[in-house]
Amino acid sequence: MRLPSIHDFAAEATDPGHYAALGADWSLAVADVVASTRLAAEGRHRDVNFVAAAVVAVLSEAVRDAPEPAACQFGGDGAIAAVPPGREAAARAALAALAHWAATDMDVPLRVGLVPVSALLDQGLEVLAALHDFGNGNAFGLFLGSGVAAADAWVKADPRWSVTPAPGPLTGLEALSCRWNPVRAGRGTILCVIVDPLSGGAEGLATLARVQADIERIVPTAVAAPLGMGERLEVCWPPSWRSLWLESRTRPRGRRIASMAAALAKSAVLATMLKLGLHSSRFDPDHYRRSLAERSDFRKSAGGPRFVLDVTEAEAAAIDALLRAQADAGLIRYGTARAPSTTVTCLVGDFAADRHVHFVDGAELGFWRASVMLKGMKAKEAS
Secondary structure (H helix, E strand, C coil): CCCCEECCHHHHCCCHHHCEECCCCCEEEEEEECCHHHHHHCCCHHHHHHHHHHHHHHHHHHHCECCECCCEEECCCEEEEEECCCCHHHHHHHHHHHHHHHHHHHCCCEEEEEEEHHHHHHCCCCCEEEEEECCCCCEEEEEECCHHHHHHHHHHHCHHHECCCCCCCCCCHHHEECCECCEECCCCEEEEEEEEECCCHHHHHHHHHHHHHHHHHHCCCCCCCCCCCCCCCCECCCCCHHHHHHHHCCCCHHHHHHHHHHHHHHHHHHHHHHHHCCCECCECHHHHHHHHHHCECCEEEECCEEEEEEECHHHHHHHHHHHHHHHHCCCEEEEEEEECEEEEEEEEEECCCCEEEEEEEECCCHHHHHHHHHHHHHHHHHC
C-alpha cells in the first residue's frame, strides 16, 4: 500500500481523507528516552534530541519500502514510524541496535518497541498514516487515530511489545548532525504545542480539525515557522565541542577523531560560503537556507497536532486560552511550553542530490516539557 502525500499542512493534515488506514499487516515502531527528566536536569537537552533524531535516521533506512520514503516522525525525546508488511524483522533489529547504542555510546536510556496494528485494531484503535511530502524523497510521517497514543502507552506498560537492546548495525546514523546555533524567536517566543483528542473515531478527528482551524485563525502556522525562510540560521564555527562529540558517536570507535576533524573542516567551508554568499556548482547558500527551513518538521500530527511555533506573546496567550477552553469542555488534553529559541538537528542523506530534512524542538526540550503538562492533565483526570 502506498501512503498518500500531503503538501498543504494547514488544509490537509487533520482531514482523514488525506490519510490511509494502516492494515493489520502493518506495525508501529515506537521509541522514547526513558530518563528525560534526569538528562534535562543535567543540561543534556541536545543529547536527547540527537538520540530521538537517530531513531528516525535508522528506522528510515530499516523500514523504507523503496522508492517511497518511510513514514517516520521525530518527537523531541522519541520517535514513531509506520512499518510496512515484510519489514518487521528489519525494524526490530534496528530498534534493538538503537537502544544498545543509545545506552552504551550515548548514556541515554532508550525504550523501544514494536506494536502490530492488528493488536490495535482488535481493540478498536485505528491508525491513519500519510507522508508530509516536500519532493525529491524528502518527507515526514504524519499520523491520526487513537492507535498512535495507545501504541506508545502499550510499549511503556507491557513487556510484550518491548524490544530488548542488542548490538547490531545502524545504517543511516552517520547522516546526523547538529551544528546550527539555536535560532532565537523572531516574533516573541517559541511555543511548543501538543494536542490529543479525548474521543476516538470521527468525533475525535472532528475535534482536532476544529482546534487546528482555530489555531490557524489566531496565527497562520506557516507564518509562525520558527526558522522563518532560513534567513536567521547561523552556522556555529567552530562547532561546539558537544555537537562534534555527538556526531562522533555515530562512527566506529577507531574513526571518531577523524570524523571530528572532518566535521570541523566541513563546517568551516559551509560557514565561509554562507557568510560571504559564495556559490559553487554544487551549493547555493540561499537555496540551502530556504530549503532547510521548508523541510523542518515544525508542524506534524501524531494522533493530534504537534507544533513548534514562533509567535507573539499575545498569540501564545490566545492559543493557551483556546486549548484551555477545549480541555475544560472535555474535548482534548494538551500541553504547551515556551522557549526562547529553536534547536535544529539535521538528517542529510545526500547533499549533492538535495536530500535533507531537519528536526526542530523548543530549546531545553520544549516538546518534552509540553508532554509533561499533558501527562499531568491525564493523571489528574484519573485521580
